[in-house]
Amino acid sequence: MERRVFLEYLGIIGGLSLSSNYLMALDLNQDKSTHLKDGPPPFLLPPLPYGINQLEPYFDAVTLEIHYTKHHAAYVSNLNAAIKQIQDNSIKLDMASLMMMPDSISKDLQNKIRNNLGGHANHSFFWLSLSPPKNKPTTPIDPAQYPTGEDRWNVNNRLEKAIIAQYKSMEGFKTVFNEAAKSVFGSGWAWLVKDAKGKLSVGTTPNQDNPLMSTTVFKGIPILGLDVWEHAYYLKYQNQRANYINAYWNLINWEQANKLFES
Ligand SMILES: [Fe+2]
Numbered sequence: 068m069e070r071r072v073f074l075e076y077l078g079i080i081g082g083l084s085l086s087s088n089y090l091m092a093l094d095l096n097q098d099k100s101t102h103l104k105d106g107p108p109p110f111l112l113p114p115l116p117y118g119i120n121q122l123e124p125y126f127d128a129v130t131l132e133i134h135y136t137k138h139h140a141a142y143v144s145n146l147n148a149a150i151k152q153i154q155d156n157s158i159k160l161d162m163a164s165l166m167m168m169p170d171s172i173s174k175d176l177q178n179k180i181r182n183n184l185g186g187h188a189n190h191s192f193f194w195l196s197l198s199p200p201k202n203k204p205t206t207p208i209d210p211a212q213y214p215t216g217e218d219r220w221n222v223n224n225r226l227e228k229a230i231i232a233q234y235k236s237m238e239g240f241k242t243v244f245n246e247a248a249k250s251v252f253g254s255g256w257a258w259l260v261k262d263a264k265g266k267l268s269v270g271t272t273p274n275q276d277n278p279l280m281s282t283t284v285f286k287g288i289p290i291l292g293l294d295v296w297e298h299a300y301y302l303k304y305q306n307q308r309a310n311y312i313n314a315y316w317n318l319i320n321w322e323q324a325n326k327l328f329e330s
Pocket residue numbers: 134138190294296298299
């Protein structure tokens with residue numbers, strides 16, 4: 068059930084009703100995602116829920132455009148190519164089933180699906196977990212001096228109450244999350260997840276793995292996820308991943324995160 072909530076949030080499983088008005092607004096095609104017989108290609112690049120330059124200055128438009136139209140689009144394209152190679156008609160080709168990496172799929176194909184399904188799911192989730200900043204700097208400032216993002220916190224949300232209960236304060240949670248994001252060696256993701264009882268934890272996954280996959284050590288239902296691949300930040304932040312991570316706090320869509328926590 069918990070897994071299903073996350074996947075409904077992504078709006079990618081065919082045949083399931085959408086639980087969020089936000090997703091309905093995205094008009095994702097639900098019916099093409101279930102099986103190759105239904106082709107054309109079952110997975111689609113979802114629309115961005117904001118303009119390409121609306122996350123400025125924290126996520127610059129050039130990086131976001133490349134990230135979305137090249138990197139994310141490539142995951143979708145490669146995923147569709149990989150699932151065309153699946154010969155076993157008994158395998159359900161929805162996202163939840165594929166995340167379990169069925170044994171009857173060859174290892175080579177499993178790896179392609181793992182990387183590209185993860186890339187598609189993670190980026191779809193990532194776009195939805197962001198929203199345009201409330202207070203943009205009126206003049207260019209050094210990214211090292213960006214605001215902390217505290218203006219976006221709403222301590223009346225159940226999620227933020229749970230975070231404060233577990234991490235003592237929002238600042239305490241932010242420190243733990245930032246350290247996790249900085250600790251990813253090479254490419255990967257940092258996550259805030261909940262378990263079946265609603266307990267929160269912070270962790271990381273390598274490459275395009277996510278905490279729902281059968282192959283990952285760190286597991287849970289994603290509440291927040293931060294892409295720390297260099298393709299997400301290098302044009303603007305170069306090797307200063309810490310500045311990119313700090314900038315992220317000015318874009319977190321806490322209302323959406325809270326909905327996920329409560330669902
Ligand atoms: Fe990415």
